[in-house]
Amino acid sequence: GQQLNQxxxxxxxxxxxxxxxxxxxxxxxxxxxxxxxEPGEGPVLLIALYKAGELTSNGRLTAQFGITRKDSxxxxxxxxxxxxxxxxxAGPDNNNDMRFGAGTxxxxxx
Amino acid sequence: xxxxxQSPRHEVTEMxxxxxxxxxxxxxxxxxxxxxxxMMRGLELLIYFNNNVPIDDSGMPEDRFSAKMPNASFxxxxxxxxxxxxxxxxxxxxSDPGTSAEAYNEQFFGPGTxxxxx
Numbered sequence: 001g002q003q004l005n006q007x008x009x010x011x012x013x014x015x016x017x018x019x020x021x022x023x024x025x026x027x028x029x030x031x032x033x034x035x036x037x038e039p040g041e042g043p044v045l046l047i048a049l050y051k052a053g054e055l056t057s058n059g060r061l062t063a064q065f066g067i068t069r070k071d072s073x074x075x076x077x078x079x080x081x082x083x084x085x086x087x088x089x090a091g092p093d094n095n096n097d098m099r100f101g102a103g104t105x106x107x108x109x110x
Numbered sequence: 111x112x113x114x115x116q117s118p119r120h121e122v123t124e125m126x127x128x129x130x131x132x133x134x135x136x137x138x139x140x141x142x143x144x145x146x147x148x149m150m151r152g153l154e155l156l157i158y159f160n161n162n163v164p165i166d167d168s169g170m171p172e173d174r175f176s177a178k179m180p181n182a183s184f185x186x187x188x189x190x191x192x193x194x195x196x197x198x199x200x201x202x203x204x205s206d207p208g209t210s211a212e213a214y215n216e217q218f219f220g221p222g223t224x225x226x227x228x
Contacts, residue, residue, distance in 0.1 A: 090153075
């Protein structure tokens with residue numbers, strides 16, 4: 001099946017720093033989604049991308065849909081403690097079933 | 111809006127027992143999804159419904175798993191008999207394509223049910 005590879009697996013950063021994480025696939029995805037999950041909660045949708053090359057922002061978050069349709073990145077600027085959580089990329093595969101990456105665990109030190 | 115509601119939030123049961131997880135999607139959402147999350151396998155789609163009809167159940171691991179959606183506001187995921195390897199967090203999600211087929215992808219997740227099978 002179509003796999004999504006996320007990196008890095010985890011990040012430990014200082015408050016105020018910028019963060020970048022990415023997601024790649026060996027096959028094309030026509031939609032890329034970024035979710036955040038906090039402990040004890042379900043994933044929450046942050047950004048949805050539908051066009052190759054699209055760059056979309058949501059507050060301090062910016063995500064881009066790669067031109068090849070095989071990758072996407074998420075940037076967080078000026079991180080704050082509440083950014084802590086696990087960030088997942090996701091996309092519907094050829095059968096329209098949603099696939100999720102393994103996640104990037106972000107820790108922000110005050 | 112109350113969001114997606116799941117119950118129970120936690121379930122501890124013994125191997126061999128029947129387990130029923132419940133979900134109330136966001137009102138008006140046509141799609142309902144069941145996922146399982148484990149450390150080893152991450153988030154996996156089990157089954158999803160459109161207008162109460164099961165569309166794709168290829169992710170359901172075994173015949174011990176079954177899901178129903180008797181009406182637009184309620185769905186159940188049942189495991190019978192349960193096994194220790196079924197221990198995981200089970201999420202329900204819903205979405206509403208509205209006027210855009212793309213919006214089907216923008217899924218709203220419930221808080222999950224943490225299942226422990228001893």
